[in-house]
Amino acid sequence: MATFNKFFSSVFLAVLYASSYGNAAPWPTNAKHGTHRVRTLGKGVQVEAFHPPSSYKTYGAGVDLASSFTSSGIEDKTVSYISSELQVDSAKVTFKSGYTQNGQSFAYAKQVHNGIPVSNAVANVAFKDNKVIAFGHSFVDTSKIAPSTPSVDVNAVIPKTEEVLEGKKNEIEPTLEYHALADGSVALAHVFQVQNDEAGTWYKAFVDAHTGDLISVTDYVADASYKVLPVNKELITDGLELVTDPQNTASSPSGWHSDGKSNTTDTSGNNVVAYKGSVSSTTKQSADNLVFDYTYDTTKAPDVANNVNAARTNAFYLVNSYHDTLYQYGFTEASFNFQNDNFGKGGAGNDRIRISVQDASGTDNADFATPPDGQSGQCRMFIWTATNPKRDGVLENDIPLHEVTHGLTNRMTGGGTGECLQSLEAGGMGEGWSDIVADWFSHSDSADVTDFIMGQYVTNDPAGIRSHPYSTSASTNPLRYSDIAKLDEVHNIGEVRTVHPEMVLFKSLTFFFLPNPL
Structure with a gap:
């Protein structure tokens, strides 16, 4: 257990690092992977998303906080430390979210101007025993900032944005935020979400509140007893099993079949609802006392x-198993996980997967x-068409495990906003983390280190869907x-980030997400 806890502490620092990796990391100075990403949206419109260059520092055993900070709560401590470190007025810093566990605190903040947050100017701090052990930020110069009163009404820009993004504004109310741009200016933006359930798109749109132009988007979508394929197995060909009482009540205190209000006898509960077509189209128990004994026939x-x-x-079993496992290593209510009822333990509820x-x-x-945090994660599993009969992606465990890990990393990076990992390199980090966690689940112990291949069953191809197997062998x-x-x-x-030798040290089951360049 100590080794696993060391692993997940590495994950915590990794996702803190992911939103603050620019200047501190050894990328080429002319690389735009870390700050830019061009997205083609809706009807072929291209938008270049931008995240300001960042700095990130770690302090080994830690740096003592000023005595005036040590008695403060996490919110005041975070704001005071950031304003002191960056030499900005505390009114320029707002606490976004944070939590404490195992003697460590993780805090997330944003830059503000005239009380309006700058969406992509963020900071994060890790504290331990009244010491700072890590700090990163992407705060920006505001000498070229737009006036804080809109000159274009939000209702005037919503229809145009819906047309461009080929979706409809959802029920989340629009907000007003600043957004730093690549030319050094800071735009005032109307911010709202646009969805298309049929097409599977979901954007947070940033529309200039003075010109009405779409200036950026956050893309929330990342392109992965019960008769089941146990979570440590990868392929349906490894064999289904009838698993009895797999829930961990330390992670799911009401069990898997409660939505926080009432008990269920189908594939819905507090952590996940698994369905086909409509959310109400679930699978009912095959016998009393919550028996789900359905055998998948691959012929x-x-x-x-x-x-x-x-x-x-x-699907229901796998996502619940993932929830219960990752909960034990820190992906809890306070750290922005996915649950309808958070049992008063922090975070926002009503967001089961x-x-x-x-x-x-x-x-x-x-x-x-x-x-x-507070809005349900949405996973879509498709049919694969390389074979006859076609194959079901949810019966190759590495695929759904890869996908739900996007929920883990996108929630934890940036403090529950779902807005980080948007630049090209950061998106690559997210894909690599998803592959490596899927790989991790397939290993039963630290000596079981074999090559790992993604997507081999659904494609009927022993090479799978990546260019090479994940392997500790350089050949x-x-x-x-x-x-x-x-x-x-x-x-x-x-693929490159995941295969790096410092990232796949399964012999110690300690994962390192911060490689040295080769």
């Missing part, structure tokens, strides 16, 4: 009734949308950190 099409029930059951199996809106893929996988400079796609970048 038949995925959409035959018993296979649909088996798919929903596996929705996993749609055999989703009709796509094929040969899967995705996960991570909105802010099996020759990718090196220096290869990132030649890549411009997040999954390819993620």
Whole structure:
């Protein structure tokens, strides 16, 4: 357990680092991976998302806080430390979120101007025993900042933005935020969410409040007893098992079949609802006392009734198992996990994961949308078409485990906002983390270190969907950190970050997400 806790502490620092990696990291100075990402949206419109260059520091055993800070709560301590460190007025800093566990505190803040937050100017601090052990920020110069009173009404820009993004504004009310741009200016923006459930798109749009132009987006979507495929198995060909009482009540105190208000007898509960088509289209127990004994028949099409029930059951079991496991290593209510009822333990509730199996809106893929804490994560699992009969992505565990890890990393990076990991390199980090956590679940102990292949079952290809197996052997996988400079796609970048020898030390089960360049 101590080794695993060391691993997850590394994850905490890694996701703090992910929103503050620019100037402190050894990237080439001319690289734009860390600050830019061009997105093609809706009807072919291109928007270049920007995150200001960042700095990040770690302090080994820690640096003592000023005595005037030590008696403060985490909110006041965070604001006081950041304003002191950056020599800015405390009115320029607002506490966003934070939590404390195992004697360590993790805090997230934003830069503000005239009481309005700067969406992409953020800071994070890690404290331990009244010491600062890590600090990062991307605060910006505000000498070229727009007036804080809009000259364009938000209701005038919503229809145009909906048309561009080919969706509709959802129920979340618009806000007013500043947004730092690549030219050094800071725009005032109307901010609202635009969704298209049929197409599976979900954006947070930033529209200039003085010109009405779409200036940036946050893309919330990342392009991964019960008869199930146990969580430590990868492929349905490894064999289904009837698993009894797999829930961990230390992680899910009401069990898996409670939505926080009432008990259920289907594939819905406090942590997840697994369905096909509509959220109400779940799988019911096959016998009394919560027995879900449906056997998936790979010789038949995925959409035959018993296979649909088996798919929903596996999805429900897998996401719950993931929830309970990661909860033990710190992905809790206070650190922005996904639950309807947070049991008074912090964070925002009403956000269990929705996993749609055999989703009709796509094929040969899967995705996960991570909105802010308090809004449900959305996972879509598709059918894969390389074989006859076709194959169901939710029956290859590495794919849904990869996808729900996007929820973990997008929530924890940036303090529950879902807005970080948007630049090209940061997106690659997210893809790499998703692969490595899927790999981690497939290992039963620290000596069980074998090559790992993503997507081999659904594609019917022993090479899988990545360019090389993940391996500790340089001859099996020759990718090196220096290869990132030649890549411009997040999954390819993620492969390099994941395969780096310092990232796959399964012999100690300690993961390092901060590699040295090769």
